[in-house]
Amino acid sequence: MSVLLVEDDDSIALVITAALEAEGFEVVRCDSIAERDRLLSQQTFSALVTDVMLTDGDGIATIGTVRDLAPAMPIIILSAQNTLDTAVRASDTGAFEYFPKPFDIDELARTVRQAVGSGAAEAGPGDEQPVAGLPLVGRSAPMQAVYRMITRVLRNDLTVLVLGESGTGKELVAEAIHQLGQRKAGPFVAVNTAAIPGELIESELFGHEKGAFTGAVARHAGKFEQAQGGTLFLDEIGDMPMQAQTRLLRALQSGSIRRVGGREEISVDARIVAATNRDLEPMIAAGTFREDLYYRLNVVPITLPPLRERADDIAALARHFLALAAGEGLPRHSLTDDAAALLGRQHWRGNVRELRNFIYRLALLAREDVIDASALTPLLEPMRGDDPRGPAGLDTAVGDWLTDVNPAPGAIYDEALAAFERPLFVAVLRRTGGNQLRAAQELGINRNTLRKRLQELDIDPLQVARPA
Numbered sequence: 001m002s003v004l005l006v007e008d009d010d011s012i013a014l015v016i017t018a019a020l021e022a023e024g025f026e027v028v029r030c031d032s033i034a035e036r037d038r039l040l041s042q043q044t045f046s047a048l049v050t051d052v053m054l055t056d057g058d059g060i061a062t063i064g065t066v067r068d069l070a071p072a073m074p075i076i077i078l079s080a081q082n083t084l085d086t087a088v089r090a091s092d093t094g095a096f097e098y099f100p101k102p103f104d105i106d107e108l109a110r111t112v113r114q115a116v117g118s119g120a121a122e123a124g125p126g127d128e129q130p131v132a133g134l135p136l137v138g139r140s141a142p143m144q145a146v147y148r149m150i151t152r153v154l155r156n157d158l159t160v161l162v163l164g165e166s167g168t169g170k171e172l173v174a175e176a177i178h179q180l181g182q183r184k185a186g187p188f189v190a191v192n193t194a195a196i197p198g199e200l201i202e203s204e205l206f207g208h209e210k211g212a213f214t215g216a217v218a219r220h221a222g223k224f225e226q227a228q229g230g231t232l233f234l235d236e237i238g239d240m241p242m243q244a245q246t247r248l249l250r251a252l253q254s255g256s257i258r259r260v261g262g263r264e265e266i267s268v269d270a271r272i273v274a275a276t277n278r279d280l281e282p283m284i285a286a287g288t289f290r291e292d293l294y295y296r297l298n299v300v301p302i303t304l305p306p307l308r309e310r311a312d313d314i315a316a317l318a319r320h321f322l323a324l325a326a327g328e329g330l331p332r333h334s335l336t337d338d339a340a341a342l343l344g345r346q347h348w349r350g351n352v353r354e355l356r357n358f359i360y361r362l363a364l365l366a367r368e369d370v371i372d373a374s375a376l377t378p379l380l381e382p383m384r385g386d387d388p389r390g391p392a393g394l395d396t397a398v399g400d401w402l403t404d405v406n407p408a409p410g411a412i413y414d415e416a417l418a419a420f421e422r423p424l425f426v427a428v429l430r431r432t433g434g435n436q437l438r439a440a441q442e443l444g445i446n447r448n449t450l451r452k453r454l455q456e457l458d459i460d461p462l463q464v465a466r467p468a
């Protein structure tokens with residue numbers, strides 16, 4: 001079994017060749033598209049492993065020739081252009097797999113083995129053209145994993161659950177899935193399920209007939225109907241009241257809805273993308289999120305990394321937002337590398353959203369066209385205390401507490417610990433969805449001690465874990 005390797009970097013080619021040979025393949029290597037096509041027209045290969053940027057052209061743009069010469073041969077694409085755009089272009093070729101560089105060499109070898117074992121290539125080249133100006137910025141390794149997952153759901157209608165802290169780009173990912181997927185001609189309808197009062201959820205999601213309740217003056221199509229043929233984005237799903245969860249589950253199971261006050265079963269054809277910044281599993285354990293709904297939604301999970309785990313992306317994001325701000329009429333600025341590096345070291349508790357807001361403020365306030373580190377410092381200074389991990393935030397909080405509460409001399413230590421215990425317990429209980437046993441484990445204290453302290457502090461674990 002032989003593999004054709006198209007790679008113009010000698011050292012990478014060497015490593016790949018060694019790994020594939022260890023898997024029992026014979027490797028034929030070339031370094032150009034012309035040579036690739038010549039070899040393919042002369043010989044049959046079990047698989048093609050190809051780089052994208054080659055001296056005589058683009059390995060993806062020219063994949064049509066490969067398909068003509070070897071229609072069923074699995075293709076594995078390697079690329080250093082780690083953008084969502086490249087990932088999507090690669091997946092549009094119907095490639096078996098796409099590897100952003102740097103990649104795990106053993107995983108590549110395993111994938112080639114799988115591809116050859118699978119016998120045939122996946123779907124042929126797509127008819128859709130890649131969309132220009134893809135919205136997601138960032139080429140860090142954790143974002144690569146996100147792009148890969150996105151490409152996996154573009155040619156199907158599987159339900160996607162987007163997870164990640166607030167401001168990490170969950171809604172943007174949902175939009176990208178819609179815009180790049182097979183439903184892009186249809187509508188993208190977003191609904192923040194946490195923002196709708198419990199009693200209105202049903203009519204908001206499923207619509208109502210005229211006269212269904214006081215105030216229902218006309219027939220109203222709900223979000224499910226509005227999303228017909230497109231994508232329905234259910235945001236903040238973890239904050240949805242229990243009763244609404246049950247109704248949603250029913251709609252998802254049956255693929256149809258009934259308007260409030262209506263009789264007719266209306267079948268709905270929309271791709272569902274849900275998102276939450278909550279950890280749903282402990283909520284299931286605590287009985288605040290329906291397990292069956294979770295399984296319905298969690299078909300393809302895509303987890304977005306917090307910004308602190310991809311500090312490498314901060315400079316690119318900052319420059320992207322400066323350009324966006326300029327496009328919206330704010331003064332045009334650029335960032336020096338030092339300034340970008342300084343932003344990269346800052347803790348962005350609100351993730352990309354906070355960085356974005358900061359950059360817009362910067363665009364408005366900065367005096368010089370070229371923003372250097374010294375121009376950033378005064379704007380970053382007030383945020384220092386924001387860092388919940390760093391001592392600065394706690395220092396300020398403790399200082400404030402001491403002045404505000406003014407505990408009795410002799411009792412400061414006990415009172416301070418008690419004051420700290422409450423928010424600590426509440427935060428940990430939220431993380432565990434109100435589960436005391438897990439909270440005790442995470443805190444590293446005895447569960448009876450925790451139970452006793454919760455009683456003394458009058459904290460109801462389920463109450464505090466419940467969405468506000």
Ligand SMILES: Nc1ncnc2c1ncn2[C@@H]1O[C@H](COP(=O)(O)OP(=O)(O)OP(=O)(O)O)[C@@H](O)[C@H]1O
Pocket residue numbers: 135136137138164165166167168169170171172173235276277317320352353356
């Ligand atoms: N990778 C990215 N590239 C460019 N812009 C981004 C990226 N990620 C997020 N943004 C921008 O950051 C802001 C916040 O993103 P978004 O609203 O998608 O976050 P979210 O995770 O849905 O937040 P929440 O959980 O609070 O709803 C938006 O303005 C979005 O356009």
